[in-house]
Amino acid sequence: MLRGGVLSRLPRQPVWIRDETSASFLLRLAGLNGWSFGELVVRLGGGQGGLSEPDPEVDEVWLGPVARERLAQLCGRSVVRVEQALPSLAGSRITVRARHQVRVERWPQAQRPGHACVLCAAGKSEGPVWRVRRDTWTVCVRHGRWTGLGQGRFQVGVGDLPEIADAHVRRMRLERASGEYARALLADASQVAVYWWQCRQMGSKGVWRRRAAVLGVGREGLWAVPLIVYPEVIVLAEAMAVRERQRAVGRSFAGGPAGWTTGRWVAWVGERLGMASEMAAGGHRALEAWLMAHRNAVPVKERLALPAPEEGYRRRPLALMAPHRKVPAFGPLDAVSCLPWRLGAPMTSVVVRR
Structure with missing residues (x-):
């Protein structure tokens, strides 16, 4: 899992869906690899417990710079590619010096996520895939x-x-x-x-x-x-x-x-x-x-x-x-x-x- 200070790429990777929320993606990543959300949080630098599993319909998971780097390693991608795929990562206010690099917070009412296209998500997730909702609708x-x-x-x-x-x-x-x-x-x-x-x-x-x-x-x-x-x-x-x-x-x-x-x-x-x-x-x-x-x-x-x-x-x-x-x-x-x-x-x- 950890080689020379670098996390190994996980064997099972979710299909990337444009503008997915971090909460939705992390839950899919953990589930595919047989982990609980808490186990994934530990590997991302979120501390030993204390974070409840997010409800992706109303919650978002915010990652600091260290957690984003570790997520990129688990996904076998560059940090830039991960941030492009998960747009809410750019809005994180967690600094590199923060003790806990993962936080779960509720979205403001006007920003709550929406469903991804069901055809895009077909066969790629057991439950709905949630997207960052920049507007009230998209195509x-x-x-x-x-x-x-x-x-x-x-x-x-x-x-x-x-x-x-x-x-x-x-x-x-x-x-x-x-x-x-x-x-x-x-x-x-x-x-x-x-x-x-x-x-x-x-x-x-x-x-x-x-x-x-x-x-x-x-x-x-x-x-x-x-x-x-x-x-x-x-x-x-x-x-x-x-x-x-x-x-x-x-x-x-x-x-x-x-x-x-x-x-x-x-x-x-x-x-x-x-x-x-x-x-x-x-x-x-x-x-x-x-x-x-x-x-x-x-x-x-x-x-x-x-x-x-x-x-x-x-x-x-x-x-x-x-x-x-x-x-x-x-x-x-x-x-x-x-x-x-x-x-x-x-x-x-x-x-x-x-």
């Missing part, structure tokens, strides 16, 4: 399944709506390109779509109605709304990222104050969505509210005097900007948004200054 691209919470639903097949999986792939691309700020853009784009849905604007009579019919839900099925509007949310978030990259360097959309005005950006979004007429008929109001919150504070005269942005700036992650100086990594997206309305709540008035 398994591989199996075409929506996993989340809503009226008791944890798994919904979306194989008849391939645009959902395509949108999720685009979302991951946006997150890689824009960094932490992408979550704020996704939150705001989602809330704009909520405005359109509740005001029966944009896709309510067309594409959104078709998706709702495929899912077998009516307008009262609010759990399905984020899923129904998802492809348009991603298109909008991408358009917001284009606009925010220009704002980050003190420029107007398309690179200059004489170029694309706010009105033309809104019209461009409508064209990208294939809903230009709906945008002109009232859909623009929600976007104008977003633009007011994200307005370019650099005067035009100063913008004209700025040097050209450095080459390749569009490929770099976006820095956090007002009104999103802090973006929480976990919890529902609507809690991240700067927009005031919420799905299912009475709509607030949107005042747009002209």
Whole structure:
């Protein structure tokens, strides 16, 4: 087991499942090798007893640097690979000098984990596999399944709506390109779509109605709304990222104050969505509210005097900007948004200054 100060790789290894919680993975690792959770904790540096077995539905296991190194040895992987597979490890506050390198703590209510796709977990675990829940729901691209919470639903097949999986792939691309700020853009784009849905604007009579019919839900099925509007949310978030990259360097959309005005950006979004007429008929109001919150504070005269942005700036992650100086990594997206309305709540008035 211990050779020259290094732990040997365990003979039986769990199949790695993307974004699994540490509690879920450690319980699977221990069970496969005939250990109790307490026996595994001892080998990770958690002390001799005193830790009860976690409930992976509500608890997380936090590992310090020493425990992460030992877990990597037991798995025959590098620490970097283990931390990539188990994302909550990065949130541990246990220091290298801590006497006990393992702690079991309850997740905050808003961050409690969700079920992994049942097809991803099939044959790989006797019980459910639990994933870090960055949002209230996610999409398994591989199996075409929506996993989340809503009226008791944890798994919904979306194989008849391939645009959902395509949108999720685009979302991951946006997150890689824009960094932490992408979550704020996704939150705001989602809330704009909520405005359109509740005001029966944009896709309510067309594409959104078709998706709702495929899912077998009516307008009262609010759990399905984020899923129904998802492809348009991603298109909008991408358009917001284009606009925010220009704002980050003190420029107007398309690179200059004489170029694309706010009105033309809104019209461009409508064209990208294939809903230009709906945008002109009232859909623009929600976007104008977003633009007011994200307005370019650099005067035009100063913008004209700025040097050209450095080459390749569009490929770099976006820095956090007002009104999103802090973006929480976990919890529902609507809690991240700067927009005031919420799905299912009475709509607030949107005042747009002209």
